[in-house]
Amino acid sequence: MMPKLETLEDLVESFASRGETEAVEAFGLDSAVSVSYAALHARIRGTAAGLAARGIGEGDFVLICGPNGPAWIAAYFATVSLGAAAIPVDDQSTKETVAAVLRHSGAKFAFTTARHIEDLAGTPEALQRYALLEAEPDDPHSMPRLERDAGRAQAPPDAPAVRRDPARIASLLYTSGTTGTPKAVPLTHANLVSNANALMEADLIRASDRVLLPLPLHHSYPFTVGLLLVLGAGATLVLPSGISGPEITGALKSGRATAMLGVPSLYAAVWQGIEARAQARGERTARMFKRLLALSRGARRFTGLRLGKWLFRPVHANIGSRLRILGCGGAKLDAQLAENLETLGWTVLSGYGLTETSPVLTFNSRRVRRLDSEGRPIPGVEIKIAQTSSASNGEVLARGPNVFAGYWKNPEATAAAFTPDGWFRTGDLGWIDAEGFLHVAGRLKEVIVLADGKNVFPEDVEPAYAASPLLREIAILEQNGVLVALVVPDEDEVRRRGGLSAVRMLGDELDRIARQLPPYQRIADFRAVREPLPRTRLGKLRRHLLNDIYERAAKRSLEEQPVVLSEEDARLIGTSEKTRAVWEWLERRYPDRHLYLDMSPQLDLSIDSLGWVSLTLELEQRFGISLPGAAVSRVLTLRDLLTEVHRAEQSPESHRKSSAAPRAAPAAPGPAARAIGTALFALDRLVMRMLFKLRVEGADALPRDAPIVVTPNHVSYLDPPAIAAALPRSVLSRVHWAGWVGIMYAGPLMRLVSRATRVFPVDPDQDLAGAIGTARAVLEQGGSLVWFPEGRRSPDGSLLPFRPGIGVLLKGQSCLVVPTLVRGTYAAWPINRKIPKPAPVSVSFGRAVTVAELAAEGRGESEEARIVSGLEARLRRLAGETATDTGVAGIDAAEGRE
Secondary structure, X not given: OOOOOOOHHHHHHHHHHOOOOEEEEEEOOOOEEEEEHHHHHHHHHHHHHHHHHOOOOOOOEEEEEOOOOHHHHHHHHHHHHOOOEEEEEOOOOOHHHHHHHHHHHOOOEEEEOHHHHHHHOOOOOOOOOEEEOOOOOOOOOEHHHHHHHHHHOOOOOOOOOOOOOOOOEEEEEEOOOOOOOOOEEEEEHHHHHHHHHHHHHOOOOOOOOEEEOOOOXXXXXXXXXXXXXXXXXXXXXXXXXXOOHHHHHHHHHHOOOOEEEEOHHHHHHHHHHHHHHHHHOOHHHHHHHHHHHHHHHHHHHHOOOOOHHHHOHHHHHHHOOOOOEEEEOOOOOOHHHHHHHHHOOOEEEEEEEOHHHOOEEEEOOOOOOOOOOOOEEOOOOEEEEEEOOOOOOEEEEEEOOOOOOOOOOOHHHHHHHEOOOOOEEEEEEEEEOOOOOEXXXXXXXXXXXXXXXXXXXXXXXXXXXXXXOOEEEEEEEEEOOEEEEEEEEOHHHHHHHOHHHHHXXXXXXXXXXXXXXXXXXXXXXXXXXXXXXXXXXOOOEOHHHHHHHHHHHHHOOOOOOOOOOOHHHHHHHOOOHHHHHHHHHHHHHOOOOOOOOOOOOOOOOOOOHHHHHHHHHHHHHHHOOOOOHHHHOOOOOHHHHHHHHHHHHHXXXXXXXXXXXXXXXXXOOOHHHHHHHHHHHHHXXXXXXXXXXXXXXXXXXXXXXXXXXXEEOOOOOOHHHHHHHHOOHHHHOOEEEEEEHHHHOOOHHHHHHHHXXXXXXXXXXXXXXXXXXXXXXXXXXXXXXXXXXXXXXXXOOOOOOOOOHHHHHHOOXXXXXXXXXXXXXXXXXXXXXXXXXXXXXXXXXXXOEEHHHHHHHOOOOOHHHHHHHHHHHHHHHHOOOOOOOOOHHHOEOOOOEO
């Protein structure tokens, strides 16, 4: 192991002695560049000479804004070897950000790219002296030209040698601004080398290792752990050509990487990809994958044997057969994700720190680690917890040689960052266990305090929801004292499940997950957006921007600017006269929105499954275009809609059956099925009376000679059996049931039961129009229905707002409607219980009323809305509740919006 470093110049001097050992392998689009330690040393010295010839020396600042690569590395070390300080800035920074950094720092020189030079041209902060990290050798601003010019320059004979001073600033880092207030953090040579020395002492990386670094070097974590540690250990740094999956896996294989540095979001994507591939290969492979995981996990926990590398050899071959170590930082790593990766055969090394601490404070080493913690303090660092109002957590305080002295030109922020006795206040809440491992709960500024005083850390809650395949991203925030969420749906999964009711589908999924969490961690509302949530380059959510995004999503961007269509979009719209006419009709239909082809009808225009009934019917009436449910379910953007319209225009025969077309009533069951149905109903009546002590009210008043629609509340899978047992046989014999295809038509046995008991399929995600058409046909032919107007089971037993589908179903019908209240089934079989338990159940049938009566009693702009409102008010009164404004009055059925 090399002697301890005192300054970064010591590290640079060590490069020459390592000769032709490979220091960096950088992958480009078509080839890879290999740089030895000797060549890197020579390049650093040449670049330093070029800077000196341009007057850069002690105390100056040099901006570095460009992509990772040998040129970036040479520019940094050349700068600090002259006693100047480097200002690494994100290559994806905006013109305004770079200009602000130049203005604040007073940088005299820049290493950058042509894009940023063009951005800065003409601004007051424009640099006159710069070198391009990526340029042809004969370009006057290329780095080779900088070195050649230095060779021709005459240095003053009395130029003093640069004094080695560990206290001199090496890096001036501008924080990423997750809180909205970026600050400049000066890190000295002593700060940085103390961190590098401690990590080298821990033997995390060895000279034989090849470390893949897909993270930007402007950030302190990849800079210290990925650059200083790797080069200090004499290992090889492998730089991929980009950050896409193929670019990373390609570099892992071709670069023969033994270790990789990443962030939690990268490793989450790795795990999800592995899991998805196992599932895509069929049920048998998926089962085998789970069994092997269980075997590997058990062997590791109980015997210490690490079988993952052997059991999952194809996985390692696909990603990188030599890869052994996964280093993680930048954000909190979920303990379950870490265990999954270790179970697959990798060693996961995570840590914790901040830019202000150079950055590592604690880490999990090869020898001693706890995956549910941030590790123990690195040598020379002290950690303690300052007590706060929370009994379980306190603010994490730190001190040590890696901790900075204060913010650049910001004495107020510096004073607030330290305690009176000199401890740095990290702004994180956490605790230290009996074995000395640090556990971080979340940012002090990001903790959400609810109305009841409960503290919620978003980073603790978000992984539970994010595990759903329906969600690409989720962010938890607070609105009016309750938790709400911003979600980005996974549109491929939404399309696979049937995209008609995307918002309802997301709501149901969030409710399902919420039931598995403590009440104070359950979200009360959400907004779905299609754009990625704002993050830093290391994947941290920029939480200070979330409230504004939530508000804009709630307002549906009425102030959005008109969209200029691209040539490709204009060609699609003008594919035919009919597609152009449909587009113009859509623009008239939504006059308050600026439409564009990638707009989501479900998320941006609030069209739910019922809205598609109206829209497809109007398409057929106006343009003669019939879109079946299968076609509509594929529509997740207006581009998809126009594509389906054109397809229907080209192949009218395949689209002859419109999703809005009238349906026939289900065929009566044959003699055998009828016998099975009679037996099932008799068994049901016996079970409900024996086990659940069924009590029935109002059955004698049910009409026997007129079509009726029974509209019960819905709290349990036990509701339909209870209603079937409560109905008189003369009524039950002509009743049809609306049943969700996911259960009632899930397999041969359930299909047989459904046909025998007159259950017809309802698929609200792909063909709600078909179900409503079938239900109307039943009524028009004299049959009766049981229809649950809430559309789903209540998660807590309370009455949910009625869905507008019942209004569309009943409008214009001469049937009678029977509000029905089911009690006791929630206690017997709640939504989170796998099997029912005996409990008293009752069914109360209200007075049968006409559709006209409901419409007269209800409120709303349309007749459908008034029917829904009147029916819900009657059922609430039957339940003993005070009728309130249920929110359905604003339904505009013609537009299909709520």
